[in-house]
Amino acid sequence: MPLPILTSAPGKVILFGEHAAVYGEPAIAAAVSSLRTYLLVSNANDPNIIQLDFLDIKLTHQWECNDFSTIPTIQPSTKELDSTLLKSIDPLLSSFKSNPLHHQAALTFLYLFFSLIPNLKGLKFSVRSTLPVGAGLGSSASICVSLSTALLHLAKLISIPLNKAQLKLINDWAFIGEKCMHGNPSGIDNTVATYGNSILLNSQSHEIIDIDLPILLTYTKIPRSTKQLVSNVRHMYNSHHAIVSKILSSIGHITLESKDLLLADASDIDSLGELININQHLLQSINVSHPMIEKIIKLTNQFQIGYTKLTGAGGGGCTLTLLKKDVDRKDVDRFINILKKDYNFDVFETNLGGFGTGVLELDNKNKELDDRVKQCFEIKSLASREQLDQILLPLCNNTTLN
Ligand SMILES: Nc1ncnc2c1ncn2[C@@H]1O[C@H](COP(=O)(O)OP(=O)(O)O)[C@@H](O)[C@H]1O
Ligand SMILES: C[C@@](O)(CCOP(=O)(O)O)CC(=O)O
Numbered sequence: 234m235p236l237p238i239l240t241s242a243p244g245k246v247i248l249f250g251e252h253a254a255v256y257g258e259p260a261i262a263a264a265v266s267s268l269r270t271y272l273l274v275s276n277a278n279d280p281n282i283i284q285l286d287f288l289d290i291k292l293t294h295q296w297e298c299n300d301f302s303t304i305p306t307i308q309p310s311t312k313e314l315d316s317t318l319l320k321s322i323d324p325l326l327s328s329f330k331s332n333p334l335h336h337q338a339a340l341t342f343l344y345l346f347f348s349l350i351p352n353l354k355g356l357k358f359s360v361r362s363t364l365p366v367g368a369g370l371g372s373s374a375s376i377c378v379s380l381s382t383a384l385l386h387l388a389k390l391i392s393i394p395l396n397k398a399q400l401k402l403i404n405d406w407a408f409i410g411e412k413c414m415h416g417n418p419s420g421i422d423n424t425v426a427t428y429g430n431s432i433l434l435n436s437q438s439h440e441i442i443d444i445d446l447p448i449l450l451t452y453t454k455i456p457r458s459t460k461q462l463v464s465n466v467r468h469m470y471n472s473h474h475a476i477v478s479k480i481l482s483s484i485g486h487i488t489l490e491s492k493d494l495l496l497a498d499a500s501d502i503d504s505l506g507e508l509i510n511i512n513q514h515l516l517q518s519i520n521v522s523h524p525m526i527e528k529i530i531k532l533t534n535q536f537q538i539g540y541t542k543l544t545g546a547g548g549g550g551c552t553l554t555l556l557k558k559d560v561d562r563k564d565v566d567r568f569i570n571i572l573k574k575d576y577n578f579d580v581f582e583t584n585l586g587g588f589g590t591g592v593l594e595l596d597n598k599n600k601e602l603d604d605r606v607k608q609c610f611e612i613k614s615l616a617s618r619e620q621l622d623q624i625l626l627p628l629c630n631n632t633t634l635n
């Protein structure tokens with residue numbers, strides 16, 4: 234297999250249905266294709282190691298392949314996590330126990346690695362992302378999709394150009410990756426990261442829908458973990474089942490109503506806005522909002538620019554604001570200024586939808602370009618987000634990336 238290869242996958246925003254989707258309720262999410270995770274697989278310096286350079290979370294590690302001798306050969310399955318494999322991986326993760334971010338990332342990597350290419354050696358996996366990590370924009374799913382695309386390519390189970398069946402395989406393995414990340418994912422994040430576009434997920438099946446909405450994303454920089462929030466909701470669901478199950482099914486109804494609105498007339502922003510408000514209140518009632526999210530909602534209302542809700546698992550992270558139709562741009566700029574200057578939040582104005590995953594073989598036909606790509610993953614001089622956007626993003630302009 235010619236190396237290096239570059240894979241990538243986008244982040245997402247959930248418009249309606251987070252948390253409820255974990256319980257089988259429908260959800261609608263859209264890719265944010267300019268915010269992506271990129272993975273470069275190249276030859277390691279030592280043919281007997283597997284090396285990780287996950288630079289955004291400052292995780293660099295290498296395993297001696299001799300230490301893999303205790304790993305059982307398993308029948309790879311995208312149905313459930315294999316508990317024997319999980320158990321046998323655990324000793325390889327001993328140095329990550331005190332850092333949950335590193336632990337989740339390394340566990341997910343090893344699980345997918347041993348499932349798909351257990352016999353390959355001498356590989357380095359370098360990751361860079363322009364997505365904020367742990368912010369509700371699906372960074373976990375985008376790294377899972379980038380990894381499953383790369384590993385399936387190395388296993389020769391997919392090839393360029395990616396077809397429908399191959400995308401499904403990537404998505405199925407990324408779902409297993411998300412299971413390693415947080416136990417009980419709905420599948421909405423990995424589906425959007427795989428296929429791009431905007432997607433309605435409805436009890437395991439998905440359909441692509443067309444969404445074009447004026448959205449602002451605000452990143453509060455308040456750290457939170459999807460695993461923790463999903464587990465808190467599970468606890469509430471178990472202790473107050475009759476109530477919480479109805480809250481979650483109400484969220485499902487909101488998603489379906491929003492779909493009708495989006496298909497009929499996506500310009501009916503005020504009706505969509507009402508649904509955003511109700512969805513946010515229901516999320517607040519299951520305790521996944523945050524005082525800073527509430528603050529952004531207050532400011533949205535004060536400037537009368539639109540409708541704001543949390544997006545993703547909540548508890549901090551990001552909000553989305555749907556802008557009203559004839560909003561005065563000056564008011565939007567004042568809103569953004571306050572968020573940036575007074576609160577030190579980041580604000581992204583981004584398009585929804587766009588391309589999903591892809592794989593590119595760097596075949597040395599264009600050495601200058603290949604070198605620039607490799608520089609994006611150098612440990613010594615960390616490439617800026619602008620450099621990643623400038624060099625890597627244009628290479629990922631369709632799902633086949635060839
Ligand atoms: N660029 C990255 N490099 C390494 N690990 C990452 C990266 N992005 C995400 N992750 C993994 O995903 C986890 C965050 O996932 P999660 O809590 O679901 O938040 P979100 O998906 O909303 O960003 C991190 O703990 C880390 O293990
Ligand atoms: C809370 C949830 O609905 C979305 C989580 O998204 P994120 O990891 O916060 O980007 C979980 C899921 O759907 O798997």
Ligand SMILES: [Mg+2]
Pocket residue numbers: 371372373374422459
């Ligand atoms: Mg996640």
